[in-house]
Amino acid sequence: MDTVTPPILKGFSSKVQALTLHADGVKLLDQVALPNEVRYLTIRTAGEMANAIVTMLVRGAPAIGIAGAYGTVLSAREAFASDLCLEDFRKTVLADVEALSQTRPTAVNLFWALDEMKKILGEPVESAAQLLDLLTEKARQIHQEDWDACHRMGDFGAALVPQGAGIITHCNAGALATGGYGTALGVIRSAFANDASIRVYADETRPRLQGARLTTWELLEDGIPVTLISDNMSGSLMRAGKIDMVVVGADRITANGDTANKIGTYNLALIAHAHGVPFYVAAPLSTIDRSMRSGDEIPIEERDATEISTMNGELICAQGVQFYNPAFDVTPAKYISGIITEKGIARPDYLKSLAQLFEA
Template sequence: MSLQNQVYPVIWQDDRVLLIDQTRLPSEYALVDIHRCEDMAQAIKTMIVRGAPAIGVAAAYGMYLGAREIETHDRDRFLTQLEDVAKTLRATRPTAVNLFWAIERMLKTARQTLGSVDYLKQALLKAAKAINAEDIQTCQAIGDHGLSALPSAPEKLRLLTHCNAGALATAGYGTALGVVRSTWQADRLERVYADETRPRLQGAKLTAWECVQEGIPVTVITDNMAAHCMQQGMIDAVVVGADRIAANGDTANKIGTYSVALIAKAHNIPFFVAAPLSTIDFEIRDGSQIPIEERDPAEIYQVGETILCPPGIDYYNPAFDVTPADLIAAIVTEHGAFSPSQLHGELYSRKIV
């Protein structure tokens, strides 16, 4: 299976960004043209592009698009206005740390690049392209390290994943689904079970769609079937992605991930988190400090045009939950698989901003 057969949700082409509109999958494959920073911010906020690494790549291009709109030739004024661009993008999604990582890397590039404002703008485009390319390489490394970390038996594994942490959630290949891809390529995958992932159904819509594109055997289950499947001996390991990982290994991922981790622990099934080093936020001590985004209650009470709930009731719609580090067998990064207790000592020195 080659990368030529795979999905790339964020593409720089003909002086603009093309995004796969993930809100329209799987029924329609459509591309959205992004020419302005404001449009990129809206695309991130409305989840046209989603998944922490993909958001980071999109934000990097958003920084360049915003820089391109700045008309001054004065360096200091340019850098001040670029901070305003960063502020706009930071306000889109509070939980995904890759967003903030990519923005800071772009700001650092601008601050450290000498030359005219036009030269700075070209340096920012080059940096955004580098972040894009690096993420694809990172995901392939995560997939291969994840394959090595998975149980050695049985020979053919049945993996469960929650939400979508595939090519659509990254620059390509995926994190958790990257592990699935590498396992499939190594002929060690029997089947992947995809939680539907309420309320936005990213597992049913996106993970399943990606698997179909590449012929990976996939079975969609509702979120409340995970415990039954584990009890019936249908799952050998769980692999999920992450939107932010605290220094102690506590991991924020799509709502429902914590439940899956608890069930896996109860059935003695290893639970793996797959994420790039940029997803680890060494500035926060533990998961209690991770901000949790709350989204529109319409995601709960409405699917398409169908209203599911009676009027006059209240809703609570956190987009993420935090899985404690002691439920995680290993965190798989591009540098290898590490226990949560190893993160700070083994990986902190490799942190890149």
């Protein structure tokens, strides 16, 4: 892996990009190194991409989906370079697609994107070269469509933001977590473009500190002022009347509107509900898993204990303590004021309103 500076996507309106596809591989912004170091890595194989997803070099549901699509292209490039016959080409790439699908269980965008790539693998073609071209075209399309969707979400969501609003966001649902611009941060970007007096508060987001490390960095990169708070300060701010709305992203939304997002989101929704503060979720339609009826069915990833037992490599708890480290929690639909998508804003009853957006 080497250090490079990536190009700007067509029409890109943020300085921040998580990943881009190039002739020599996928240029990936190392999100583990942020904010102390801005380092781009070149990912050249599907195995390297799978590792990047597991280790959270790339993270955020839409970005993981794009990474899966690009990982499929890298697999196809390897298979093509090995001069495999068309049948063996398909088998090799499908095996890598399966390996990519095992990286992280909660974010549905990964599985959606890989399913889209598998459809292309099933296309009737005459050569592996044709199939490689189709896979590359599809992966780029998935990336561009996510970028477009984030801008549309931003415009829909900005209409919900009061003049001079105080907004809390949790984790990182920005350009770093998507194909560009962001979901929750896309709403904030569009709102800020209309009203520079809005005030943004970012939860630090324990244990991996995505809010502190990533959200504050990317907003400041784009010239948007942001105030960092610890995860237990939101109630105090709401009680003081400083918060007008909450907007977060999502890793999976079920048919009834229940939403899985970074651990701590559920707490924030409960606090917002107690104070009468509207709580919004911003996510593309690819994040909505209509095969699941409720949040009880969502698989929740559990991560290594070292994420909560150490800080800067130093143990912060007693030796021998037990650990519970889920990466996500589920916010019931009844606490969600609206779900902002690229086709509009769904409101309760979500079973009906989300279905209508798919039909629109």
